[in-house]
Amino acid sequence: MSEDLLLIQDLSTSYFTSLGEVKAVNGVSLAVQEGEMLGLVGESGCGKTTLGLSIMKLIDPPGRIVSGEILLKDIDLTKKTEKEMRTIRWRDVALIPQSAMNALNPVFKIGQQIAEALRAHERVTTKEAWNRTKQLLEMVGIKEERIRDYPHEFSGGMKQRVSIAMALVCNPDLLISDESTTGLDVMTQAQVLGLIDELQRSLHMAIIMISHDLPLVLDICDSLAIIYAGKLVELAEAKAFADLPVHPYSQGLMHSIPQVHGPQAACKSIPGSPPDMINPPHGCMFHPRCAFAEDVCGKSEPVLKTSRGIRLAACHFADRFGGRKDAKH
Amino acid sequence: MPSTSPQAGGHLIEVLGLKKIFDTRSSILARMRAKARKPVLAVDGISFHIDRGEGLGLIGESGCGKTTTAMLLLRLINPSAGKIFFDGLELTSMNARALRLARRRMQMVFQDPYESLNPGKSVSSIIAEPLVVHRLARDKRQRESMITAIMEQMGLVPAMELVRRYPHELSGGQRQRVAIARALILQPEFIIADEPTSMLDVSVRAGILNLLRSLRDEMQLGSLFITHDLALARYMCERIAVLYNGRIVETAEREELLANPIHPYTRALIAVASSLSEFWAQEEQMIKELDTDWVELPDGCCRFHPRCPHQHDDCERQEPELVEVGREHWVACHRV
Numbered sequence A: 001m002s003e004d005l006l007l008i009q010d011l012s013t014s015y016f017t018s019l020g021e022v023k024a025v026n027g028v029s030l031a032v033q034e035g036e037m038l039g040l041v042g043e044s045g046c047g048k049t050t051l052g053l054s055i056m057k058l059i060d061p062p063g064r065i066v067s068g069e070i071l072l073k074d075i076d077l078t079k080k081t082e083k084e085m086r087t088i089r090w091r092d093v094a095l096i097p098q099s100a101m102n103a104l105n106p107v108f109k110i111g112q113q114i115a116e117a118l119r120a121h122e123r124v125t126t127k128e129a130w131n132r133t134k135q136l137l138e139m140v141g142i143k144e145e146r147i148r149d150y151p152h153e154f155s156g157g158m159k160q161r162v163s164i165a166m167a168l169v170c171n172p173d174l175l176i177s178d179e180s181t182t183g184l185d186v187m188t189q190a191q192v193l194g195l196i197d198e199l200q201r202s203l204h205m206a207i208i209m210i211s212h213d214l215p216l217v218l219d220i221c222d223s224l225a226i227i228y229a230g231k232l233v234e235l236a237e238a239k240a241f242a243d244l245p246v247h248p249y250s251q252g253l254m255h256s257i258p259q260v261h262g263p264q265a266a267c268k269s270i271p272g273s274p275p276d277m278i279n280p281p282h283g284c285m286f287h288p289r290c291a292f293a294e295d296v297c298g299k300s301e302p303v304l305k306t307s308r309g310i311r312l313a314a315c316h317f318a319d320r321f322g323g324r325k326d327a328k329h
Numbered sequence B: 001m002p003s004t005s006p007q008a009g010g011h012l013i014e015v016l017g018l019k020k021i022f023d024t025r026s027s028i029l030a031r032m033r034a035k036a037r038k039p040v041l042a043v044d045g046i047s048f049h050i051d052r053g054e055g056l057g058l059i060g061e062s063g064c065g066k067t068t069t070a071m072l073l074l075r076l077i078n079p080s081a082g083k084i085f086f087d088g089l090e091l092t093s094m095n096a097r098a099l100r101l102a103r104r105r106m107q108m109v110f111q112d113p114y115e116s117l118n119p120g121k122s123v124s125s126i127i128a129e130p131l132v133v134h135r136l137a138r139d140k141r142q143r144e145s146m147i148t149a150i151m152e153q154m155g156l157v158p159a160m161e162l163v164r165r166y167p168h169e170l171s172g173g174q175r176q177r178v179a180i181a182r183a184l185i186l187q188p189e190f191i192i193a194d195e196p197t198s199m200l201d202v203s204v205r206a207g208i209l210n211l212l213r214s215l216r217d218e219m220q221l222g223s224l225f226i227t228h229d230l231a232l233a234r235y236m237c238e239r240i241a242v243l244y245n246g247r248i249v250e251t252a253e254r255e256e257l258l259a260n261p262i263h264p265y266t267r268a269l270i271a272v273a274s275s276l277s278e279f280w281a282q283e284e285q286m287i288k289e290l291d292t293d294w295v296e297l298p299d300g301c302c303r304f305h306p307r308c309p310h311q312h313d314d315c316e317r318q319e320p321e322l323v324e325v326g327r328e329h330w331v332a333c334h335r336v
Helices: A048-056 A084-089 A110-121 A125-140 A145-150 A155-166 A186-203 A214-220 A237-245 A248-255 A295-299 B028-032 B066-073 B097-101 B123-133 B140-153 B171-186 B200-221 B230-236 B254-259 B263-275 B275-283 B313-317
Strands: A004-017 A022-033 A037-041 A063-073 A092-098 A174-178 A206-211 A223-228 A231-237 B013-022 B038-049 B053-058 B081-086 B106-109 B188-196 B224-227 B239-244 B247-253 B323-326 B329-331
Touching: A004 A048, A022 A048, A022 A063, A022 A206, A022 A231, A037 A048, A037 A214, A048 A174, A048 A206, A048 B053, A063 B329, A084 B323, A092 B066, A110 A125, A110 A145, A110 A155, A125 A145, A125 A155, A125 A237, A155 A186, A155 B140, A174 B200, A186 A206, A186 A214, A186 B263, A206 A214, A214 A237, A214 A295, A214 B275, A223 A248, A231 A237, A231 A248, A231 B013, A237 B188, A248 B200, B013 B066, B038 B066, B038 B081, B066 B188, B066 B224, B081 B123, B097 B106, B106 B171, B123 B140, B123 B171, B123 B247, B171 B200, B171 B230, B224 B230, B230 B239, B230 B254, B239 B254, B239 B263, B247 B254, B247 B263, B263 B275
Parallel strands: A037 A206, A037 A223, A092 A174, A174 A206, B053 B224, B053 B239, B106 B188, B188 B224
Antiparallel strands: A004 A022, A004 A063, A223 A231, B013 B038, B013 B081, B239 B247, B247 B329, B323 B329
C-alpha cells in the first residue's frame, strides 16, 4: 500500500471518565518511514503519551481506541488481539516508557533483566540470551564486566542506557521513546541522545521521540509533529519548521523559548491555558488563545491532511503564514 | 568572585568562602556499615556577590549544590564555614530575632508550585501568610487591599475572584504567580528563584520569566536565579556562575561567559545547549561520562578531573583556585 513503516489514520483514543469522555487523541493521522526520526511535541496533557501507548496498544480502561487505523508494515494493529500483540510488541515496535530507568528492578542484576526480556519473546538458551545481552550492553556503551551489577550501582545515564538496551532485545523496526531523557542532567541527556542517534543510524530503525522539549527535537529529529489538545496541528520537516513555524500555536511555542546565542529577543508566552478536555471549545481547539482568530475559527474545525514533503498545518489561515492547508493525498 | 576585603563591600549580598558539609556518618545505621563514606561537601568554599537590581544565575547539574546554596543564603540551614553578608549585616552570626527581621527582606520562590502551596489554604491566606508571620498589616482591610494590589501586579486577574480559590483550582502558571506574590508581598530586596519554571509548560513559562524580569527592574530586586538551562540564565541574569560539585568553576558577565568560555565544563555546557550534533562530533574532546553516580575523590584534586579530557599531573594533586582571566571573568582550571 505504501512505503511507510507506520501509517496512522484518523486515530482517536478516549478516556471514559465519570465526568465525561476525554478525547486524548482526536483524529490523528501521521506516517513514519523506515529509518526516520519523528519528534512528537506537545505540552503536558496534550495526548502525546496516549498516542504512543495507542501504537503499542497499551491503553488501559477507562481508555479505549475509539476509531482509526494503525498500520505497521501494512498490518492493522487495532484489529489485533492482545495475544497477537504480544508477538508484535518488542519485535516490531518497542517502547521506552517515561522514567524507564527507575523501573528497573532493584533486586535483579541488569544482565538478568535484559536476558529475561529476550527470553520472554524468543526461544533462546540461557547461554544465547547471556551472549546477546553482552552484545547489547556493548552496543549501548556499557562495559561487559558490569553485566552482573545491580541498578543502584549505575548512574542515571547508565541506567537509561540499560533501558535502551532492553528495548532493543528483539531488534524492533520502530522504537517509541517517551520523554526518555527527561530528568537527566543536560550533559548526560546529550550523551544518551547521542547514543540513540547513533543506534538509529546503525540499526536503521525508525524512532518516534515523544518530548515536550521543542529545541531538542528540532536539533535531533528529521521531522516533527506538534500536538495540541489531542489534535495534530502541524507536521513538518525539522529544518523547515525551525525557519518557519506555520500554525499560530507552533509560532507561539517558538517565540516562548530563550536562545543561547544570537540576539536576545524578548520571549512571549501564549495567553490563556490549554482547554478543558471534557468541554473542549467548538471549532479550532486553539482559537481561544490565538491572536489571529476570526469568526470562522470558533465555528468550524480546520483539517490537516498528510502528504510527504509538504508543509501542513491545521489552521484556517495556514496559507497566510506560508504553509499549505491541504494537499493531494 | 573572591573579594579582597573581608568586610562587605557595599553589595546587597556578599558570600565569602561558604561551606556546607553534610556528615553522612552521623546516623547510627551509617556508622554500623563497614564502609563509612566521607562527609559530603555539598558546598565547598564558594564566594560571590549580588548588587541591587542585579541577577546572578547559578548553573549546574543536579547535586552540585545549587539548592544548598539557596538554603544557606536564607539560613534555612546553617553553614559549616564562611560568611554571608546581607546589606552589610552578617547573617551567619545573627541571633534568631535579628534573623527574623532580615528574612523579611529576603524571600524565595520554589521550583514546584504544585508542592509549595498549601492545598488546604485559599489564595488569600497563602499570600497573607508572610504578613501574619511577621505581624505586619494587622488591619484586615489594609491586608486585603495589599493582597489585591499584589495579585494585580502579578497578573492574577480578576483578583476579587481568584482570591477565594484554592490551589487545585488554579493552573500551573497561576500557582507560580501566587508563589511569587507570596514572596513579594513583604517588598523584599532580595529574592531567590530555584528553577521557578522547570515544572511549567513552555507556553506559560515565558510569562513567569517576563514577570520576574519586570519585577526585578521595578523593585530593584537583587536576585539569585537557580537553573540548569543556560538559555534561561542568559535571559534572566546579568552574570552567570557555573557550579560543579560544590565549587564555582567559572563566573563572568553573561555574554562574556557564552562567547569566551574557558573551563572545560562550561565549554561542554555551552556546546550541548548550542547544537547537539556538533557536541556529538567532538564529544570525546569535551567530556567523559561517568559510570556511577558516586565517585570518591582523593583530597586536594580538581573535582572535574574524572570527567575532564585535558588532564595533566596537577589536576590530581591540587585543587585549582579561581583566577581572574578578564574583567570580572574568573576561572578555576590548571590549564589557564
